Amino acid sequence: MTSETLSRLTQKITHLLPLALFACALYIVHNEIKVHDLSDILASLHEMPMRTLFAAFLLTVINYLILAGYDWLALRFAGYTKIPLSKMTAAALLGYAISNNTGHAWVAGGSIRYRFYSKWGVPGWDIVKISLFQTITYLLGALSLGLVGSLLLPHYLANAVQEPPAIHWVSLICAASLLVYWAAVLLWRKPLPVKGFELYLPSPRIAVWQTLVSSIDIVLSSLVLWVLLLGKVDVDFGAFVVVFVVAQVVGVISQVPGGIGVFESAFLWLMSDIDVTDQHLTLIGALLLYRVVYYFLPLLLAGAGLLSYEIYSRRELLADSALSRTLSAIVPQLYSLLLLLAGGVLLISGSIPANSEVLDWLSELLPLPVIELSHLTGSLTGLLLLFLARGIRLKIDAAWYGSLFLLGLGIIVSLLKGFDWREALVLLTILMLMLPTRSYFQRRSSLLHMSFSKPWLVTVIMMLAGSVWLGFFAYRDVEYAHELWWQFSYQGDAPRFLRALLLIAVVTVCFGLSRLLSVAPPRLLNKPAAAELDEAQRLLVQCSHTQGFLALLGDKYLFWNTERNAFIMFDVTAQFWIAMGDPIGEQSAFENLLWRFQEQADRYGAKAVFYQVGPELLPYYLDQGLSLFKLGEEARVDLSIFSLQGKQRDAQRSARNKFNKMNYRFEILSGPAVAAVMPRLRQISDAWLSNKNTREKGFSLGFFNEDYLRRTDVAVIKDESGQIRAFANLWQTAKRQELSIDLMRYDPDSPKGIMDFLFAELMLWGKEENYQGFSLGMAPLAGLKRRPLAPLWHKIGTTVFDMGDQFYNFEGLYDYKAKFAPHWQPRYLAAPAGLSVPFILMVITRLISGGWQGIFSK
Incomplete structure (x- = not known):
C-alpha cells in the first residue's frame, strides 16, 4: 500500500470516526434511558428550580472567564505580554463559545484566535503553538484531576460508578502520562523538532500554572453540572469529578461537534449503578440542561456580543477596520452554528409529542389541517436550515435571505403546531442576531451548487x-x-412524526439525487488549449501587474468564474491545489472566484494553497481560514525617475558604454519577427542551460516554449554582425502600468556584462514608452525579520538566506536586484495553518523544479 493510498484511507477513517462514535453513543444512551418515558424526562426538566438554573448559569459565566486564563498563560509562554487583557478576554470568550460547540475544537479555536492575534502582531506559527499549548494545558488538568480522584477516593468509586476496574486503568494511564510530561519538563530543555519548526517545553513554574488553571476550569465546569444534581443524586463529589473528566475527555477525542451525545453517553454509562428511578431521571434531565446552559447559551451570547458590535459600528463608521475584517471571518462561522442549532430545535420539536393541554386549547382556535401542515412545515424548515447553515458558512448572499425567511417561518409554525413559545423565542433571537449582518454575506453563488465538506455532511447526518x-x-x-x-387527529403525535419523517427522507433523497444527476462531478482537468490561452491573454494584458503572464506557459490549469472575466492559474497534487499568484481579471469577481476555487478543491479532497500572493487581497485569504507566511519581496523599479546617473548605476552605465562602442544594439521583436528568429533563440537557450548545468524550471518560472514566446514581444541584443547574442521575452500591460521580463538567456560566448546592458536598455526603453514600473521579480526570503522574537519561519528563512551558495544564491540575487534601487513589496504563501506548511513548501518546490530529482540536482 502506497503512502498516498494510506493517507487517503486515514482521512476517510478520520471523517467517519465521529459518525461511528455518535452511533455508539446513541446506542448507549438508548440502553441507559429506555426504562423511562420521554414525558417523565421532560417533567424532570420542568421541576428544576429557577434558582438552581441561575446558579448553573452564574458558574458558567465564571468558568468562561477562567477559560481566558488559558490564553493569558499561553501568550506569556510564547512571549506576548503586551496584549491588553480586555482584548485577550474578548477573543478567548468568543473562541471558546464557538470551539466548544464544534468538533476539532483545537483547530476551530486556533482559527478564531488567528483572526484576532494576527492583528495584534502574533504570527501564524506562534498561534499554532499557542493552540497546542492550550490543548496540552487542558489535558494536564484532566489527567491530574483524574489521578487525584481515582487514588484518593476509591471507596466512593466502588459504590457509585460503573466498572471500578476501568477507572483504575484510567488512573494508571493518567499517572504514566503525567510522569512522562513532568520528566520532560524537569529534565529536557532542548527544543523538540516537529515537521519543520521547534517546540520548547514550558518551565516547571509554567507547568504548575498549567495544572492550576486547567484544574480550576474543569472543577468549575463540573460544578455547573453538579449544582443541577446537588442533593438529588447519591454520589460523592470526588467520584463525580472523575466520571466528569473521563466523559469530557472522551467527548473531546471523539471530535463529534461539542461532544454532543458522546459526553452524555459516557457519563450515563459510568454512572449506571444509580438505579433509583427518581435519581436517574434527575441525572438525565441535568445532562440535558447542562448542554443548554454550558454550550448553547454561550453560543447565543457570543452572537449577541457581535450584534452589539454591529450596532456600535453603525454609529461609529470609522470603527477599527482590522476588527471588522476579523469579524468578517468569524461571523459566518458563528452564525452557521446558530443555524444548526435552530434546525436542530425544529427537528427535535417535530420528533417529540406536543403538550396535550395546549393542543386541546388550540383545537378550539385552529382547524386540524393547519396544525398538521404546521408540523410538517416545521420539520422541513429544520432540515432546510441545516443545509442553509453551510451556505452561511460560505458567505452566500442567498443563504442569508433564505435563513431569514426560514427562521420567520419556523417562528410561525412553532406557535401554530403546539404554541411552543420557548422554541419560537430561540428562533426569534437567532433571527434578530442575523438581521444586522447582511454586509458579511456578499458572495453571489447558487445554493444548489455549493459544496458540502465531509465533516459538514457528517454533522448533518448526526443531527x-x-x-x-x-x-x-x-x-x-x-x-x-x-x-x-393516514390517521389525523389533534392528539395524533405519532402519525405526525411518521409523516414528517417521510417528508424529511423524501426531500433529503431528492436533494441528494439532484446533486448526483444535475450537477456533474468535477470534470477531468485539462491544460488550456490555444483558444483558452487567447482568452486569458485578453484579460491579463488589462491588469496592472504582469505576474499573470505565467498562465501563457500552458503548464498550469485555469479556473474561470461563470462570467469568464477572471481566472486562477494553478497546478494540482494529491493533497493540494496550488494557485500561482492572485486571481487575474475583474477585481470585483475575485472573492467569489476564490471561494469557488476552494470549494472545487474540496470536492477533489484537496486543500487550496496560494503561492506568491501580494498584499492587496490578503483579507480574502484570511476570510477563507488560511494563514500567511512571508516568502520574500518583489523588486519594482519606478521608471518615471529611472536613469543611469549616479554611483549606484556604475555597472549598467559602464556596460552600456562598453557594448555601444562594440556596435551591439538593442531591439524589440514582435509577431512574425519573433517566429523568424526562433531557431537562434532555441540555440542560445540550449547553450545557456548546458553552460549553467541546469534544467528548465516551471510553475512560477518561465521555460523555453516556442508557442509561449510567440505570444510575447522579445527584447534582443545583436552584435556588430547582426547575430542575436542575448534575449528576454517581455510582459507588457496594455495601460503601461508595468513592464517585466521572464525568460532571460544569453550566448555563453558573449562578452561579460551583456545582461547588464540588456537590463539598462530595457528600462530606458520602458521609460521612453511611458511604462510606470519595471518588475524585477521576487527575491526569495528577502525582508524576513532578524529580531530575537521573530517567528520561527523568519529565523529559518534568514539562515538559509545567509548560507547562500550552500543552497541557492538568494543573497546574490537580492544584491543584484537591489542595485536598481527598487521598491520592495512583500509576497506571501496563503495556506492552511498547521504543521503541513513545510510539506506544502516542499511540494511547491517540486512543482517548480519539475520533480523531486530537480530539487536536489540542477
Missing part, C-alpha cells in the same frame, strides 16, 4: 439521526400499524 432516534424513542410504546400514516 438527523439524533432527531429520528428521539422520535422512535418517544413513541416506542405506540404499536406500529399501517393506518398510522
Whole structure:
C-alpha cells in the first residue's frame, strides 16, 4: 500500500470516526434511558428550580472567564505580554463559545484566535503553538484531576460508578502520562523538532500554572453540572469529578461537534449503578440542561456580543477596520452554528409529542389541517436550515435571505403546531442576531451548487439521526400499524412524526439525487488549449501587474468564474491545489472566484494553497481560514525617475558604454519577427542551460516554449554582425502600468556584462514608452525579520538566506536586484495553518523544479 493510498484511507477513517462514535453513543444512551418515558424526562426538566438554573448559569459565566486564563498563560509562554487583557478576554470568550460547540475544537479555536492575534502582531506559527499549548494545558488538568480522584477516593468509586476496574486503568494511564510530561519538563530543555519548526517545553513554574488553571476550569465546569444534581443524586463529589473528566475527555477525542451525545453517553454509562428511578431521571434531565446552559447559551451570547458590535459600528463608521475584517471571518462561522442549532430545535420539536393541554386549547382556535401542515412545515424548515447553515458558512448572499425567511417561518409554525413559545423565542433571537449582518454575506453563488465538506455532511447526518432516534424513542410504546400514516387527529403525535419523517427522507433523497444527476462531478482537468490561452491573454494584458503572464506557459490549469472575466492559474497534487499568484481579471469577481476555487478543491479532497500572493487581497485569504507566511519581496523599479546617473548605476552605465562602442544594439521583436528568429533563440537557450548545468524550471518560472514566446514581444541584443547574442521575452500591460521580463538567456560566448546592458536598455526603453514600473521579480526570503522574537519561519528563512551558495544564491540575487534601487513589496504563501506548511513548501518546490530529482540536482 502506497503512502498516498494510506493517507487517503486515514482521512476517510478520520471523517467517519465521529459518525461511528455518535452511533455508539446513541446506542448507549438508548440502553441507559429506555426504562423511562420521554414525558417523565421532560417533567424532570420542568421541576428544576429557577434558582438552581441561575446558579448553573452564574458558574458558567465564571468558568468562561477562567477559560481566558488559558490564553493569558499561553501568550506569556510564547512571549506576548503586551496584549491588553480586555482584548485577550474578548477573543478567548468568543473562541471558546464557538470551539466548544464544534468538533476539532483545537483547530476551530486556533482559527478564531488567528483572526484576532494576527492583528495584534502574533504570527501564524506562534498561534499554532499557542493552540497546542492550550490543548496540552487542558489535558494536564484532566489527567491530574483524574489521578487525584481515582487514588484518593476509591471507596466512593466502588459504590457509585460503573466498572471500578476501568477507572483504575484510567488512573494508571493518567499517572504514566503525567510522569512522562513532568520528566520532560524537569529534565529536557532542548527544543523538540516537529515537521519543520521547534517546540520548547514550558518551565516547571509554567507547568504548575498549567495544572492550576486547567484544574480550576474543569472543577468549575463540573460544578455547573453538579449544582443541577446537588442533593438529588447519591454520589460523592470526588467520584463525580472523575466520571466528569473521563466523559469530557472522551467527548473531546471523539471530535463529534461539542461532544454532543458522546459526553452524555459516557457519563450515563459510568454512572449506571444509580438505579433509583427518581435519581436517574434527575441525572438525565441535568445532562440535558447542562448542554443548554454550558454550550448553547454561550453560543447565543457570543452572537449577541457581535450584534452589539454591529450596532456600535453603525454609529461609529470609522470603527477599527482590522476588527471588522476579523469579524468578517468569524461571523459566518458563528452564525452557521446558530443555524444548526435552530434546525436542530425544529427537528427535535417535530420528533417529540406536543403538550396535550395546549393542543386541546388550540383545537378550539385552529382547524386540524393547519396544525398538521404546521408540523410538517416545521420539520422541513429544520432540515432546510441545516443545509442553509453551510451556505452561511460560505458567505452566500442567498443563504442569508433564505435563513431569514426560514427562521420567520419556523417562528410561525412553532406557535401554530403546539404554541411552543420557548422554541419560537430561540428562533426569534437567532433571527434578530442575523438581521444586522447582511454586509458579511456578499458572495453571489447558487445554493444548489455549493459544496458540502465531509465533516459538514457528517454533522448533518448526526443531527438527523439524533432527531429520528428521539422520535422512535418517544413513541416506542405506540404499536406500529399501517393506518398510522393516514390517521389525523389533534392528539395524533405519532402519525405526525411518521409523516414528517417521510417528508424529511423524501426531500433529503431528492436533494441528494439532484446533486448526483444535475450537477456533474468535477470534470477531468485539462491544460488550456490555444483558444483558452487567447482568452486569458485578453484579460491579463488589462491588469496592472504582469505576474499573470505565467498562465501563457500552458503548464498550469485555469479556473474561470461563470462570467469568464477572471481566472486562477494553478497546478494540482494529491493533497493540494496550488494557485500561482492572485486571481487575474475583474477585481470585483475575485472573492467569489476564490471561494469557488476552494470549494472545487474540496470536492477533489484537496486543500487550496496560494503561492506568491501580494498584499492587496490578503483579507480574502484570511476570510477563507488560511494563514500567511512571508516568502520574500518583489523588486519594482519606478521608471518615471529611472536613469543611469549616479554611483549606484556604475555597472549598467559602464556596460552600456562598453557594448555601444562594440556596435551591439538593442531591439524589440514582435509577431512574425519573433517566429523568424526562433531557431537562434532555441540555440542560445540550449547553450545557456548546458553552460549553467541546469534544467528548465516551471510553475512560477518561465521555460523555453516556442508557442509561449510567440505570444510575447522579445527584447534582443545583436552584435556588430547582426547575430542575436542575448534575449528576454517581455510582459507588457496594455495601460503601461508595468513592464517585466521572464525568460532571460544569453550566448555563453558573449562578452561579460551583456545582461547588464540588456537590463539598462530595457528600462530606458520602458521609460521612453511611458511604462510606470519595471518588475524585477521576487527575491526569495528577502525582508524576513532578524529580531530575537521573530517567528520561527523568519529565523529559518534568514539562515538559509545567509548560507547562500550552500543552497541557492538568494543573497546574490537580492544584491543584484537591489542595485536598481527598487521598491520592495512583500509576497506571501496563503495556506492552511498547521504543521503541513513545510510539506506544502516542499511540494511547491517540486512543482517548480519539475520533480523531486530537480530539487536536489540542477
